[in-house]
Amino acid sequence: MTTADVYLQQVINGTSLGAMYALLALGFTLVYGILELINFSHFNVFMVGSFVGLGMLELFGVEPNAAALTGFALIGVLVATFAVTMLASGLLGVVIERVALRPLRNVKGPAAMITTIGVSYILFNLVLLGVGADAKNFPSPLPSISFAIGGAVLRLREILIWIASLLLMGGLTYFVQFTKMGKAMRATAQDPDAARMMGVEVDRVIIMAFFLGSALAGAGGLMFGLYYNLTSYVIGFTTGLRAFTAAVLGGIGNVPGAMVGGVLIGLIEAFGSYWISAAWADVIIFSILVLVLVFKPAGLFGRLAPNKS
Amino acid sequence: MPRETPSTEADLLLEFKSVNTYYGDLHVLKDVNYAIRRGEIVSLLGGNACGKSTTMKTIMGVVRPTRGTVLFDGEPIERLSTSARVRRGIAPVLEARRLFPRMTVFENLEMGAYTRKRGSEFNEDLERVYSLFPRVKERRNQLGGTLSGGEQQMVAIGRALMARPRLICMDEPSMGLSPLFVEQVFDIIQEINRQGTTIFMVEQNAAMALSIAHRAYVLQTGVVVLSGTAAELKENPSIREAYLGELQVNAAA
Numbered sequence: 001m002t003t004a005d006v007y008l009q010q011v012i013n014g015t016s017l018g019a020m021y022a023l024l025a026l027g028f029t030l031v032y033g034i035l036e037l038i039n040f041s042h043f044n045v046f047m048v049g050s051f052v053g054l055g056m057l058e059l060f061g062v063e064p065n066a067a068a069l070t071g072f073a074l075i076g077v078l079v080a081t082f083a084v085t086m087l088a089s090g091l092l093g094v095v096i097e098r099v100a101l102r103p104l105r106n107v108k109g110p111a112a113m114i115t116t117i118g119v120s121y122i123l124f125n126l127v128l129l130g131v132g133a134d135a136k137n138f139p140s141p142l143p144s145i146s147f148a149i150g151g152a153v154l155r156l157r158e159i160l161i162w163i164a165s166l167l168l169m170g171g172l173t174y175f176v177q178f179t180k181m182g183k184a185m186r187a188t189a190q191d192p193d194a195a196r197m198m199g200v201e202v203d204r205v206i207i208m209a210f211f212l213g214s215a216l217a218g219a220g221g222l223m224f225g226l227y228y229n230l231t232s233y234v235i236g237f238t239t240g241l242r243a244f245t246a247a248v249l250g251g252i253g254n255v256p257g258a259m260v261g262g263v264l265i266g267l268i269e270a271f272g273s274y275w276i277s278a279a280w281a282d283v284i285i286f287s288i289l290v291l292v293l294v295f296k297p298a299g300l301f302g303r304l305a306p307n308k309s
Numbered sequence: 310m311p312r313e314t315p316s317t318e319a320d321l322l323l324e325f326k327s328v329n330t331y332y333g334d335l336h337v338l339k340d341v342n343y344a345i346r347r348g349e350i351v352s353l354l355g356g357n358a359c360g361k362s363t364t365m366k367t368i369m370g371v372v373r374p375t376r377g378t379v380l381f382d383g384e385p386i387e388r389l390s391t392s393a394r395v396r397r398g399i400a401p402v403l404e405a406r407r408l409f410p411r412m413t414v415f416e417n418l419e420m421g422a423y424t425r426k427r428g429s430e431f432n433e434d435l436e437r438v439y440s441l442f443p444r445v446k447e448r449r450n451q452l453g454g455t456l457s458g459g460e461q462q463m464v465a466i467g468r469a470l471m472a473r474p475r476l477i478c479m480d481e482p483s484m485g486l487s488p489l490f491v492e493q494v495f496d497i498i499q500e501i502n503r504q505g506t507t508i509f510m511v512e513q514n515a516a517m518a519l520s521i522a523h524r525a526y527v528l529q530t531g532v533v534v535l536s537g538t539a540a541e542l543k544e545n546p547s548i549r550e551a552y553l554g555e556l557q558v559n560a561a562a
């Protein structure tokens with residue numbers, strides 16, 4: 001493998017990881033943009049999503065030693081698994097908002113944020129109780145096809161992650177830019193009082209932000225399983241913190257910022273692991289988090305404090 | 310055309326009956342009564358912190374009265390959500406304009422029509438706003454936050470019109486505008502009123518407000534201390550002293 005091949009391989013790995021972080025980062029950013037709330041329960045909505053995905057695949061009879069699917073069967077299983085996982089995760093986000101956060105809507109201070117940490121631990125422990133502490137094998141319906149590009153290897157799973165992420169991020173961008181609800185979300189993020197005065201039902205906008213963010217996190221959880229071929233109740237915290245760093249790096253509250261931030265963090269992880277060691281990747285990522293918070297709290301693209309008048 | 314005839318119920322578009330509004334323990338509006346008839350421009354005058362914006366917030370449902378009734382079109386609305394009030398035909402022009410800064414002018418106008426269906430009426434309303442404010446049309450793809458103060462006020466008024474309201478509540482439309490713009494804005498307000506929309510307008514600029522209003526109320530620390538036709542109030546000595554200082558200066562010059 002030449003150096004160029006190695007770098008290409010890191011780009012392939014980094015952008016796949018990064019796409020996953022970006023999906024997760026979007027959930028932080030959507031909710032923060034509207035409520036100025038850092039939603040730590042998001043970490044474990046992602047984790048739950050990966051288990052929902054696992055359950056769906058098992059339901060479809062995808063097992064570690066089963067023959068890989070092809071053609072329409074493969075596409076059908078993938079689409080259905082993504083759809084159910086996203087729907088279930090999205091609804092979980094809505095339930096969290098409704099049950100744990102809405103009662104605190106008008107409470108000032110860190111109460112809501114601390115509640116999200118509590119909810120995160122509840123999900124964490126529920127899954128631990130339900131499935132146990134061992135990492136679970138995550139069967140893949142994908143045939144093990146790979147392409148050699150020079151000395152680098154591009155596998156089907158990376159192509160799947162790219163395509164799914166592009167579709168989801170494209171869909172989200174379209175939704176936020178062009179639909180009536182999307183515009184109401186942007187208006188609410190920019191000036192909630194004025195949005196309410198236009199007749200926007202702000203509670204519905206908040207529910208939508210939780211639903212979309214959590215659905216994307218669920219898709220991310222499914223991708224995590226397909227990428228690493230395993231999942232576990234602990235994946236929420238490490239992956240979630242990296243994605244949170246991505247959101248902060250891109251400017252929390254800023255939708256395109258979260259996408260770019262996610263891919264950057266993925267690339268930093270891939271190249272950091274290669275140049276130094278995997279153990280150092282988190283050190284680098286969280287040093288970036290600290291540096292951004294200290295020197296550029298609004299992130300690369302800005303948008304920390306929505307304009308409060 | 311101030312009407313001297315006593316108003317009948319059917320004439321009334323908006324009515325406050327002994328409205329009391331609080332923020333926590335702070336009693337802001339105290340047994341306030343207003344009666345706004347269809348087709349009028351009514352101005353609400355008063356010094357700082359007397360409850361003018363609170364009046365507007367009480368109409369829009371941002372705060373709710375603790376006691377008293379707000380009637381719109383003869384029906385009590387004080388328990389309705391803001392969104393339901395907008396649907397019934399009340400639209401605000403907010404204090405300090407409050408455009409959505411990172412949305413385009415066109416998107417800001419769309420937000421004004423949020424409670425309405427997109428269709429031929431939307432296009433008619435848009436054309437109406439563009440013909441009242443050609444400048445808004447020119448700027449339709451610019452971000453709200455990058456407009457000048459006067460342009461923002463035009464968009465804010467246009468945004469209210471997009472709701473096809475029967476009543477527009479304006480909170481200090483002249484605030485922070487140059488005298489030339491103030492005059493333009495007031496001309497447009499009159500024009501909008503002539504086209505049939507009732508206007509309830511908070512103003513610190515009493516001289517300008519009384520020049521276009523049919524009637525006015527004067528609020529002092531949450532109590533209505535005076536009301537009457539604009540002509541009466543212009544002649545009232547205490548008004549002249551308290552709010553029309555600049556008129557006297559002008560007269561002396």
Ligand SMILES: Nc1ncnc2c1ncn2[C@@H]1O[C@H](COP(=O)(O)OP(=O)(O)OP(=O)(O)O)[C@@H](O)[C@H]1O
Nearest residue numbers: 332335337355356357358359360361362363364513
């Ligand atoms: N959300 C709020 N919470 C607590 N107190 C408030 C709130 N809004 C207004 N007040 C208080 O209520 C009183 C009336 O405020 P209001 O905004 O209605 O005054 P105003 O007549 O519009 O004044 P101005 O001319 O300065 O705009 C003020 O003393 C103000 O401090």
Ligand SMILES: [Mg+2]
Nearest residue numbers: 361362363404
């Ligand atoms: Mg005010």
